[in-house]
Amino acid sequence: MLTALLIGFPLIASLLVFFIKGNASRNIALGASVIQFAISLAAFFMYRHNPDNAILSFNHTWVQSLGINFAVSLDGISMLLVLLTTFLVPLIILSSFKNEYENPHSFYGLILLMQMALIGVFVANDGFLFYVFWELALIPIYFICLLWGGENRGKITFKFFVYTLLGSLFMLVGLIYLYNHTGGITGVKSWMVNDLYEAGRSLDLKQQSAVFWMIFIAFAIKMPIFPFHTWQPDTYVNAPTQGTMLLSGIMLKMGTFGVIKWLLPVVPLGLEAWGGTAITLSVIGIVYASCIAIVQKDYKRLIAYSSIAHVGLISAGILTATQQGVQGAVMQMLAHGVNVVGLFLIADILLRHTGTREIDKLGGIRGMNGNFAVLFLIVLLGAVALPLTNGFIGEFLLINGVYQYSAWMAAFAGLSVILGAVYMLRSYQGIMLGERKDNNMAFGPLATTDKAVLIIICVVIIAFGVYPKPLNDLAEEGVKQILMNLK
Amino acid sequence: MKGLLIISGLGVLAMLAEIFRFKKLLLPIVLLGIVAAYAFNFMEWNNGFVISYFNNMIAFDKMGIAFSGIIIATAFFWFILANDYFEDETNVVDHFALVLFALVGALMLTSFKNMTTLFLGVEIMSIPLYVLAASQKKDLKSNEAGFKYLIMGSFASAFLLFGIALIYGSTGSFDIMEIRQHISAHTAELPTFFYVGVVMMLVAMCFKVSAAPFHFWAPDVYQGSPTLITALMSTIVKTAAFAAFMRLFMIGFAGVSELWTGILAVIIAISLVVANFSAAMQSNVKRMLAYSSISHAGFMLMVILANIRSNISVDAILYYSLAYSIGSIAAFGIVYNVTKGGDESFDAFNGLAKRNPGMALCMTVAMLSLAGIPVTSGFFAKYFVFTAMIGTSYKWLLILAVLTSAVGAYYYLKVIIAMYFKPQQNTEPVIVERSQVMVITLTSAIVIAIGVVPGIVAEMFRF
Numbered sequence: 001m002l003t004a005l006l007i008g009f010p011l012i013a014s015l016l017v018f019f020i021k022g023n024a025s026r027n028i029a030l031g032a033s034v035i036q037f038a039i040s041l042a043a044f045f046m047y048r049h050n051p052d053n054a055i056l057s058f059n060h061t062w063v064q065s066l067g068i069n070f071a072v073s074l075d076g077i078s079m080l081l082v083l084l085t086t087f088l089v090p091l092i093i094l095s096s097f098k099n100e101y102e103n104p105h106s107f108y109g110l111i112l113l114m115q116m117a118l119i120g121v122f123v124a125n126d127g128f129l130f131y132v133f134w135e136l137a138l139i140p141i142y143f144i145c146l147l148w149g150g151e152n153r154g155k156i157t158f159k160f161f162v163y164t165l166l167g168s169l170f171m172l173v174g175l176i177y178l179y180n181h182t183g184g185i186t187g188v189k190s191w192m193v194n195d196l197y198e199a200g201r202s203l204d205l206k207q208q209s210a211v212f213w214m215i216f217i218a219f220a221i222k223m224p225i226f227p228f229h230t231w232q233p234d235t236y237v238n239a240p241t242q243g244t245m246l247l248s249g250i251m252l253k254m255g256t257f258g259v260i261k262w263l264l265p266v267v268p269l270g271l272e273a274w275g276g277t278a279i280t281l282s283v284i285g286i287v288y289a290s291c292i293a294i295v296q297k298d299y300k301r302l303i304a305y306s307s308i309a310h311v312g313l314i315s316a317g318i319l320t321a322t323q324q325g326v327q328g329a330v331m332q333m334l335a336h337g338v339n340v341v342g343l344f345l346i347a348d349i350l351l352r353h354t355g356t357r358e359i360d361k362l363g364g365i366r367g368m369n370g371n372f373a374v375l376f377l378i379v380l381l382g383a384v385a386l387p388l389t390n391g392f393i394g395e396f397l398l399i400n401g402v403y404q405y406s407a408w409m410a411a412f413a414g415l416s417v418i419l420g421a422v423y424m425l426r427s428y429q430g431i432m433l434g435e436r437k438d439n440n441m442a443f444g445p446l447a448t449t450d451k452a453v454l455i456i457i458c459v460v461i462i463a464f465g466v467y468p469k470p471l472n473d474l475a476e477e478g479v480k481q482i483l484m485n486l487k
Numbered sequence: 488m489k490g491l492l493i494i495s496g497l498g499v500l501a502m503l504a505e506i507f508r509f510k511k512l513l514l515p516i517v518l519l520g521i522v523a524a525y526a527f528n529f530m531e532w533n534n535g536f537v538i539s540y541f542n543n544m545i546a547f548d549k550m551g552i553a554f555s556g557i558i559i560a561t562a563f564f565w566f567i568l569a570n571d572y573f574e575d576e577t578n579v580v581d582h583f584a585l586v587l588f589a590l591v592g593a594l595m596l597t598s599f600k601n602m603t604t605l606f607l608g609v610e611i612m613s614i615p616l617y618v619l620a621a622s623q624k625k626d627l628k629s630n631e632a633g634f635k636y637l638i639m640g641s642f643a644s645a646f647l648l649f650g651i652a653l654i655y656g657s658t659g660s661f662d663i664m665e666i667r668q669h670i671s672a673h674t675a676e677l678p679t680f681f682y683v684g685v686v687m688m689l690v691a692m693c694f695k696v697s698a699a700p701f702h703f704w705a706p707d708v709y710q711g712s713p714t715l716i717t718a719l720m721s722t723i724v725k726t727a728a729f730a731a732f733m734r735l736f737m738i739g740f741a742g743v744s745e746l747w748t749g750i751l752a753v754i755i756a757i758s759l760v761v762a763n764f765s766a767a768m769q770s771n772v773k774r775m776l777a778y779s780s781i782s783h784a785g786f787m788l789m790v791i792l793a794n795i796r797s798n799i800s801v802d803a804i805l806y807y808s809l810a811y812s813i814g815s816i817a818a819f820g821i822v823y824n825v826t827k828g829g830d831e832s833f834d835a836f837n838g839l840a841k842r843n844p845g846m847a848l849c850m851t852v853a854m855l856s857l858a859g860i861p862v863t864s865g866f867f868a869k870y871f872v873f874t875a876m877i878g879t880s881y882k883w884l885l886i887l888a889v890l891t892s893a894v895g896a897y898y899y900l901k902v903i904i905a906m907y908f909k910p911q912q913n914t915e916p917v918i919v920e921r922s923q924v925m926v927i928t929l930t931s932a933i934v935i936a937i938g939v940v941p942g943i944v945a946e947m948f949r950f
Contacts (some may be wrong), residue, residue, distance in 0.1 A: 065945060131861070136861055154909075158900060170889060173885060173889055177877050205595055234674060
């Protein structure tokens with residue numbers, strides 16, 4: 001019931017916000033998202049207390065004749081991602097307070113709608129429901145990018161939409177194929193996740209391989225993984241900051257989460273046959289994106305490419321299907337979500353204060369605003385996964401997992417750590433240190449809301465770097481459950 | 488059957504309206520009549536037994552009643568939408584009568600039992616439409632549309648008739664059940680010209696549902712006809728043609744399915760590819776919708792193809808027809824209002840979000856439904872098609888359908904982008920008549936409603 005509330009509450013809130021004109025809408029949206037975070041915290045503590053608590057799952061028949069259920073529940077991994085989503089959305093809304101958007105009520109309404117769909121994706125226990133939420137998540141973000149994006153947004157958002165839709169349709173076909181193979185014993189077809197797992201495992205190698213690619217393509221496009229990534233940099237750069245945060249902070253995790261829950265346990269044979277290819281693609285993506293990130297001039301674009309590199313490592317870790325790999329991926333998903341939101345906010349702050357995001361034109365900001373320099377540095381260290389920041393444990397486990405799979409792959413994946421440090425530190429050097437390039441440029445104190453968001457993010461980065469245990473326990477247990485299905 | 492009689496009666500009544508001077512009352516009378524027809528139709532549905540009329544020429548079974556229900560409901564919305572189309576014209580009465588007679592033909596097509604009824608239905612439906620397509624007498628495009636439709640339509644009718652003759656010659660019957668029995672009893676000894684007849688009828692029916700490569704009339708006719716007549720063609724006429732197609736091939740010619748399923752698969756493939764890529768290149772909204780209707784025809788034909796091999800029930804095609812008809816009514820209603828100024832390109836939609844936010848929202852719903860995005864009904868329609876197809880051996884067709892659906896998203900989104908994103912040259916608000924607002928809002932709401940709870944409709948159609 002509580003899980004259904006997690007979906008229902010943002011939906012109701014968003015409808016409410018749509019009808020409130022003017023800037024009051026953003027306060028209400030912020031309030032609603034904070035309440036939502038409180039609800040998910042309540043769910044978190046209940047889950048820790050007793051994971052099988054009946055209040056955490058909800059099951060209602062949707063279309064009986066087709067075996068579709070509105071079934072939602074929480075497991076370790078989805079609990080973490082729900083927590084991430086509900087934690088980030090208030091920050092994303094808060095970070096927008098310094099931007100004046102036209103029609104704010106639609107903007108915030110769409111963000112809340114997006115939250116609803118994202119949580120739906122993470123908690124769905126029915127393949128069909130999962131697909132519906134998956135598609136539904138696309139619509140608000142499409143409109144956010146289309147209506148409030150930068151130049152050229154028409155073409156770019158359009159590419160984004162068609163790309164992801166194409167992937168989704170393939171996934172739909174793959175899922176229907178699985179659905180058609182359910183009900184082997186009882187004769188009653190069902191979309192429930194366990195029935196789909198069973199159906200998937202009853203297929204032979206050839207069928208499993210086909211299903212693997214059908215479903216994997218959707219996830220690969222969403223994450224995105226090389227060579228399906230071409231929509232990503234343009235979309236990230238052109239979307240409004242909050243849109244980019246939603247895309248990279250949370251929506252990207254739909255793809256990686258999808259692989260964990262809706263691909264690994266479904267087609268173990270397909271994974272065995274093709275997992276290597278997919279890991280290779282992921283690793284190519286890491287190296288490729290890192291190299292491109294190094295030469296970027298626009299800071300936002302640099303973060304966009306770094307995101308491809310990070311998600312490549314996450315995906316490689318998941319596809320190894322080892323405990324360390326998948327668990328590391330989950331931890332890294334959380335860390336990346338928080339860090340990337342911080343980084344994009346920093347890019348937005350730079351643009352608002354100086355009018356540019358070009359690294360070459362910036363410089364010496366540390367001298368003008370020391371606090372900002374410190375906060376920036378902490379977020380940055382989280383992103384390069386320094387020990388005692390939240391990025392470290394995930395990255396460590398990931399590389400460990402990939403190493404168990406293949407030492408060569410691990411060597412290449414490990415490059416991402418070095419290259420990541422290169423482009424991140426270089427950009428910091430270029431932006432914050434050195435001489436002022438333009439003497440007229442002033443960099444005043446940060447706005448309260450920006451400061452608040454950055455401080456919260458920095459606290460989380462350090463807190464979960466020092467003491468990741470509560471999250472790590474959940475991740476460990478959730479991953480164990482998933483991997484048990486593989487045996 | 489009573490519904491059919493009531494609507495025929497209404498048609499005759501409409502012609503008398505001029506003489507007895509109750510032109511103003513005609514619309515309410517027609518709407519009442521349609522409601523009554525729907526009510527009788529519904530009662531026959533609940534009766535549950537099939538009565539056949541005129542020596543088994545026509546019989547309303549569940550499938551026929553279901554299709555009739557969709558057609559009558561669509562007609563109800565259409566008449567409200569079209570009230571000012573009737574007001575503008577001097578010869579209102581003729582138009583009323585013509586539309587009503589076309590409706591009679593459509594209802595006959597849903598429930599024929601005999602080839603002669605089929606042919607009569609096709610002609611009764613088509614001939615008023617030839618006239619209606621050309622009903623904007625001073626518009627060159629409208630005249631062209633009527634003329635083209637007439638010539639191509641007659642050609643198709645000739646094919647149909649020739650096919651019927653050949654089949655009669657080889658089986659000795661016009662009755663589709665008897666033909667079916669004849670086929671199963673004499674599978675080995677059917678003469679070649681029987682097969683020729685089946686293929687000729689396939690061509691004629693593909694023409695009527697505007698499947699490629701027999702679709703060349705559709706874009707011109709859709710573009711040239713008055714927008715509301717285009718709406719009529721793409722909803723009621725299309726649904727009726729599919730009902731006929733289904734009954735003829737899934738019941739009548741099921742025994743020789745090896746012959747026509749292969750051809751049909753190729754036709755579907757061509758429809759999907761040609762229609763979607765052509766639609767993507769259009770700058771005229773009505774032409775785009777014409778190509779989109781061809782692509783939807785491809786989708787609906789897929790259900791027929793899948794059903795014949797795996798014998799799933801007909802609910803998929805019924806649901807598809809309903810979703811598509813209702814969504815199209817909303818879309819055409821808005822297109823009609825937006826293009827009133829004469830500009831029918833995508834630019835006419837520029838800035839609609841500011842000029843009339845409500846209509847822009849409804850159009851978005853309609854476009855998303857046509858593109859098949861959850862939770863609109865168009866998504867479930869597509870889902871049913873995919874489910875039906877996945878059990879068959881035509882997996883290549885399914886992949887093609889997926890790829891072309893993504894192309895489809897392109898041109899539907901073009902409308903949305905224009906409405907929300909393109910700067911408007913024309914800042915005047917678009918004023919829509921209240922009754923039309925009602926229909927458009929209601930149909931958009933239905934599109935969402937049967938998308939959220941598809942179970943209600945899908946389970947009703949499962950008989």
